[in-house]
Amino acid sequence: MSMQQVLAAGRVRLTPHRPPAWRRRLHGSELAWAIAFTMPYIGVLLAFAIFPIAYGLWMASDPALYVTLFSSDEYIEALISTALYVGIGANASVFFALLLSGFFMRRGWWVKVMLVLSMLPWALPAQTAFISFHWMMIYWGFLNSLLEVFGIAGPDWLGDYWLALGANIVAYTWKTMPLWTLIFLAGRMAIPQDLYDAAEVDGATGLRRFVHLVIPLMANLYLVCTLLATIWMLGDYNTPDMVSGGAPLGSTAVLATVGVEFLLDAGRPDLGVAAVVAALPVLIPAGILLIRRLQTREVQL
């Protein structure tokens, strides 16, 4: 078969063919190449990752640390805030990114300009972006000044638990949505035009196309992104530290901010690491689920 034929065949056959197990055994120079290609990855892991990770876990291995942590009200409060912050935030940023990626599938120069503009939040340094959010949302800040123009007396955004938590979530979503949007956009572009055409012949356009074509095809990618967002957001320190600053009264502090406080301010690095290791019961299942999702063979196309 020539390359062109194969290319053409690739378009038609939508389920990638998997070779039988016996073909996966590599021999001789094949094996040497495969090993050579994997070496940089393994090398980076061995040289830079294994020791810090093992050391971190060792630091947090004393059970007494967890007794100290779980007997502190501050820590329990941080656990609850973290669950809300991550649970709502990770889902919101990925869900809106999926919708937004559909917007960018439209044609026209205007959409391309918007795509570049939409990447701006991601390109800004996190510190500045989040401090700008903080200034915007303080009582006498820009947001309330703007609302006043429309005759609305704005609330004290960072003085109320739910509003402050919401501010953190909005800021995080604003900052990280571009990454998910880009991933979904690349995923949507991988959907062959033929499928859209076929759906259109069957009368599926707009919302129905989204529900019956895009969602089933993107489901796996969507889950992968949500899990990644969850894992990353659990370690997010910048947003809660800079946007709400824990206000009101430290109630919106999360595991990462409490942990860093132990790590850098209180001089208790072991407690700092333990504060986050305590989240492993959530992180590890998320990690396993993520890996299983990546192994699934029912590929989308």
Added chain:
Amino acid sequence: MLSVALLIWWLLPLYNMLLIALDPEGDTEFTGVIWPADPTLKAFAGVFLESYWYLKDFWLQFGNSSFIGAMTMTFTALISSLGSFALGRMWRGKAGAISTSVLLLYTVPVYFLVIPFYLLMHNYGLNDTLWAVIAANVTFAVPYALLILQWYGRLIPIELDDAARIDGATPIQVYLRIYLPLMAPALAVVGIFAFLTAWNEYLYQFILLSSPGNKTVAITLATFFDNEDTPWNYPVAASLIYALLPVALFFAIRRCVATGLVSGKR
């Protein structure tokens, strides 16, 4: 209508930053204005000409940040694309499962590995070098990059590789001539991801770099925010200038992302 709402969503915080950067005193965040009463480019000039004393090495630091970003991007894309090619297209089997299982190690947030990482770099004699920061960024970006690449790699028919192999291509030729070109959109995503990870990262730079010649923009911005009495217009203007490089980079490879030739579709 939707476009307008989206523009407001993206640009409102940016507008707030611009408002502060254009203010002569840099204290508009406390005065409740919504329009710059007396706009001046003083702060931007201060950054460009390095005239404000905190920013006297701005361009050197900008160069350091760019070097870290560029190297992180290059090494992440190279290592993860080689790895994903070998695991996804040569072994095609259990090796992929092993490689992704490594991700479990990375579920511990990277923030908390900074102290062990510092000790490790000390042993390697890499402390206070830009390479220490690059090593950290690459280490923590590669597994995710590999994951994204393997995922997209599934969309490219494996028959392409087989056909090329039958025509006598070596693995490196398949990698260079078939895999990389077809993976261009995914590689662009991974490259931007790696670059911005480095660009947004602060804690590792702060801990690992100490001499003035190795400071980065992120460290300098943090110095501003730690001092209550500094005018805000300078750091905000500096951040806006700092953000221009990734935007330009994104613009440059946008075509690559937008053409979408995954799955053999042109």
